[in-house]
Amino acid sequence: MRYCFIFIAFVSLLCSCGGTQPVEHTDVLVRVKEKNLEREEIETQIPHGVSSADSLLLAESLVKRWVKDALIYDVALRNLEGKERKAVDKLVEEYRHSLIRYRYQEQLIKERLSSELQESDKMKYYEENKNKFILDKALIKGLFLKIPVDAPGIADVKKWYKSTSEASLENIEKYCLQNATIYDYFYDKWVDFDQVMGNIPIRLTNEDAFLKANKHIEVSDSLYCYLLNIKEFLPKGDVAPFEYASPQIIEMMINLRKVDFLKEFEEELYNDAVRSGDVKFQTEP
Secondary structure, three states, X not given: OHHHHHHHHHHHHHHOOOOOOOOHHHXXXXXXXXXXEEHHHHHOOOOOOOOHHHHHHHHHHHHHHHHHHHHHHHHHHHHOOHHHXXXXXXXXXXXXXXXXXXXXXXXXXXXXXXXXXXXXXXXXXXXXXXXXXXXXXXEEEEEEEEEEOOOOOHHHHHHHOOOOOHHHHHHHHHHHHHHOOEEEEEEEEEEEHHHHHOOOOOOOXXXXXXXXXXXXXXXXXXXXXXXXEEEEEEOOOOEOOHHHHHHHHHHHHHHHHHHHHHHHHHHHHHHHHHHHOOOOOOOOO
């Protein structure tokens, strides 16, 4: 009954549309022995945009699953015999040790190796390994606007968006601050073509042919006008430009260097610990 009461309280919190902040004790939804399930743990597992009814069903399922798991754990803890209990504790400690070691090594690799990579080293690796950076999707540079069809002055925007002049871009920026639902300026960087097209209600059968034939794209539906100016494009199968491939280059170069780096780090750590006396070898009497 206590579980049901707390869950109902949680449901009311999910459904509330404002009001005062909940008092501290409402953060605990349900308690099993000494273990508490807090409201935040459930809220973070419920996707945004889910209806209230679906949210309640999902929340109820999550809470119930947590309660069952906590009860089974409690029974197992009380009934696991000495030798088995010690074996489990040992495995838990070994896993904890490995996890902490792994997380620290990954952090160390990113901090040390990333900072040591020079731009010239990355460019050299890129030039020597261009076959590793073939695009699996088309890229574009340009400008994308999504504007309500009843917004004022759309005729002017349809002239401005085709130009890259400073005056046109300034007019577009001022206009979009007041009227646009989406204003995406990417003349200065490569972006995924399909990511941009995901905002436009048209279906393409031949992406390459479309890109070659269309520089200015204007589409409207009952709600919005969609405007896309493609300044440059790279088709699928081309070599990715250096600036776009840069994160992948860094990752690949770090992976190549990290084995040697970790060996050197471990050896240095070992030698320092022995010299400082943190490691003491017991000798036979």
